[in-house]
Structures are given as C-alpha cells and as structure tokens.
Amino acid sequence: MRYVQIPVPVNSPLPKASSISHMAYFCSQVLSTSFFTPKSQIPVLLNPGVACIKSFHQYRFLHIKAMQGDKVSTPTPSDECMVRVPHVLTVAGSDSGAGAGIQADLKACAARGVYCSTVITAVTAQNTVGVQGVNIVPEDFVAEQLRSVLSDMHPDVVKTGMLPSIGIVKTLCQSLKEFPVQALVVDPVMVSTSGHTLAGPSILDIFREELLPMADIATPNLKEASALLGGVPLETIADMRYAAKAIHDIGPRNVLVKGGDLPASLDAVDVFYDGKDFYEFRSSRIMTPNTHGTGCTLASSVAAELAKGSQMLSAVKVAKRYIEAALSYSKNIAIGGGRQGPMDHLLKLKSNVQRRPFDPCDLFLYAVTDSRMNERWGRSIVDAVKAALEGGASIIQLREKEVETSDFLEAAKACLKICRVHGVPLLINDRIDVALASDADGVHIGQSDMPAHVARVLLGPDKIIGVSCKTPEHAQQAWIDGADYIGSGGVYPTNTKENNKTIGLDGLKTVCLSSKLPVVAIGGIGISNAQAVMGLGVPNLKGVAVVSALFDRECVLTETRKLLEVLKESTK
C-alpha cells in the first residue's frame, strides 16, 4: 500500500482513466468526510492535508492510500502535501518600457499571488513616448515556446495579448487544442495606447473564426470592440452593451467591453456580458498619465483570479478593484519623459519612494503620546504631536491605549501628514493593523504584544520595528526577529505604565552592552535626569523616550525644546 496525491481541478469533467482518479473525483465531493470506503472496496484515507488545501480553490489535492495494483495515471508518490501554485501562461509581446505586455502580465500575476509563465510573440522597443520598433518572433519558435510550457508545466489559464500574425494565432489555437487549459482569456490587442498598430486588420478574421470561439472571456477596449465588429462606432453605454452582445455572438463565453476611452464620461464604465445578463462596472476616473498597461493588467488579473478558482464574474470584479487600487497608487509616480507612464502593479513603489530609511539618530528625542494626559490638558493627539515636532522631537510614537480604532486610525493619518512635513518618522504603539492602515512608518511592540518576527512579516522589510527589552535575552531575540531598535527601561519608576519593572541605569547599561541594535531609554525620564541617562556613555544608546515629561505638562512645545537642549548639552 502507498500514498498517492491527486490534484482534482474543481471544474474538470469526471476523470475517465482509472479507478483511483474516479475515486479522487468522488472524494472531492465529500471533502468534509475524513474516511469512507467506496463501492470498489479500496480503502481511502483523506489526509488532513486535504483540509488545509481546501481553501486553495483551483485544485483539491487528495492523498489517497492506494492498494497495490491500482492504476494511477500521474501520481506524486509522497506523504507530504505539495502545494500546487495557480499558474497563468501569458502569450504576448515584450514591452521594453515594462508598462504593458509580458512585463505587465508578470507583475500583475505576481501581485495577485499567481505564477506566470511567458510565451513571447514579439519584442517591441517601447517607452513612455510610444513604440519605436516591433520585431515579430518566428511562428515556429512561438510554437516551440508553447510546447515547452504547455507540455510540462500545465498552466491553469492562458491569457493572450499581442498576437501579431495570422500564423501565430493559428499556432496558438492548435497548441490549445493539443494541450487544453481550464480557461482562455483573450485580450484582443490591436493598437498600442500611443496609437501604434500591434496587430493589423488582417488578424481580425482569424480572431473571429478561431480564437474568440475558444475564449472564456474577451476583454476588448472600445477601439478593439469596434474593429471586431467591422468598424461600428461605439460612443455610449448602450453601444457598449450592443458590442458586448455582438462579440459574444462570435463565440467567447463572456465579454468585457472596457469603456476607459468613452467620450464625455466622468466615471470609467466597463460592460460585462455573460450571454444572459449585463453588468456595469463603474469607478471614478483616476486622473493620471500613468495608464500604460492597464488593459494587459486587467486581463492578466482576470486570468490570475480564474487560475485561483474564482467564477468569471467575481474574477472580473476583483481584477477591476485591483486595477483601481494600482492606478490610484501610481497616479503620480514619475517614470520616463513621455505622455504615458506605466502603472505600479506592486502597489508599494509609491510609499517606498517617499519613506527614508531608519536612522538610529532618530531616537534622540523620542516623544510618546498619551491621550489621557492630552485630554487632561485639553488638546487633541494631533495638536500634541504638532507641538512636540515644533519643539524638536526626532521621532513620534502614538501610544493610545483607550481610543476607538477608527479614532486611532484618523489620528494616525493626520499625524503622519504633519510628521512627513517635518521629516520625522511616526510609529504606532502595539497596533500593527493601525500602522498598516495608516501607512505609518512602523510600530513599537512589547514582550507581550505581537511577536516581532510576525510583525516583520506583516509589515514588510521597510517599516521600522522597535521592541521593548528589559534583559540581554530580550535584546538578542529582538535582533533575531528583525527589529530596528530596542526601547529599554524603566530606567526610573514611572506613573505612566502600571506595574512596570524598574531596571535602573545599571540594567539599562547591561542591555545596551549586549544589544546589537540601537537603544532608546524609557521610563521616568525628563529634564532633571536625561543627562544622567545619556551620560552612561554606551555608544548604542541613542536617545530617550518620554511621555509625561512632555505631554503631562501645560506647554508641550516648551517642554520639548527644554529637553532637546538638555540632550544636546549631554552629548557635547
């Protein structure tokens, strides 16, 4: 007896081949059952791994204990669950400017968590100004690339972009007949956004006769839809509905007519038709020159969702949402000197560009807020932060233990704006969610908060993470976990934090000497004792973190200025 692992595509027809694959299909219907014995009397064990992969919609992997002599077509003889990654193959042209084409497809699939393989049909010389040249890949070499990928890697979904010759379209259709895939997404690319012809009118017949009838969805823009329908003008949403239906009649199971170029429309409206119902997707127009590659990105995002196992309508919805977010993120990134820049698929470029790296000197005068204190003195969190920044605070932490989440988030967003103006990092105490939602510069967490290594995974490599450490062991762990600095205290007794253990100057020195990370001292520190703390003279002690000495006072600005002077004095 041995174990075999059988991937069962959710939408595939009943497997015909062997008793095992037949059973695998049967198992997929009863995933909630852990044990059963089918009619064939072959004992079947659904490995616990099945449950964990159940959420991975595209395939249900079944571990089956198979009897000797059972016929198994392509089993993976392993006791371990191998996770199959959803996979899109894009058949398209290369864009040297990397805004559209193969490069957009790779980035969109990566952003959507899907593997993307590539068959290149043409190499274009392109930038943000336009298309300077096109070199079509010979048909037989496109065929060879297709064979390489389809015969071995079995992509779930094929997405097509630039198909520059009749021969290449024929080759593709032939390959798809030989190696069927679960879904075919056809983006009938004809003209680049800069107006350069990428596939001429000679291609239209073969699109209509062969490719579109095989497609699960076609995603033409207005110009492409019009070309497919013999040049009929498309100027209104009613025209788009007409076009969606008329293209559906050509053969694709679903049609998405993209209305980005619709004249006189404030919203961007796309019309989706599934052969029965029409759906309109509206989104407010994002004013940006960085729209190069939106068509390719939308189609490959639809393909990515289909590869994950989504139904067509929800795949289109998610892809639309993703495009809107990506366009919004990239609306003012500056790449190239032309009229049309690329969009930012990975949604991170913008914030990374703005954020400067963490500098341990930022810890010099570390202001930590406390809403109770600010309330007592009749000021908002934002006003308190403003005053501390004007007084010379070099980093701010919002430590708001009692505010509602929505108020915390609003305060964080408002404080972030002011901190950006001053070039000072803003950290959030304890709340990773608020840090993520506000795009703050990082978090400060304690020994009983979210573990720092988990916070690092959630926040990514660029955000600042500080960890409270009272012992050398804490400091060592913070270093291993990927923290950027540690806060060490309480140096002196404090009323701000209940039941806080005081480690004294000696304890602080011990932690500093063992720490590979820069240290900020905390706990009962103010104007009267800051000099003694900094006077410890350990090189990685970079500053003091202070709550009540700044915020439990009438004038935050004055107190911050005074403390700054003391700190400067102590480091002379």
Ligand SMILES: Cc1ncc(COP(=O)(O)OP(=O)(O)O)c(N)n1
């Ligand atoms: C700079 C700095 N150091 C230490 C702390 C304390 O963090 P933690 O131990 O998580 O306690 P709370 O602040 O959450 O009560 C800090 N906030 N900042």
Ligand SMILES: Cc1nc(C(=O)O)sc1CCOP(=O)(O)O
């Ligand atoms: C938040 C905090 N953490 C501490 C630690 O020892 O880790 S002491 C402390 C409170 C610091 O407030 P004040 O400056 O008013 O004493």
Ligand SMILES: [Mg+2]
């Ligand atoms: Mg904490």
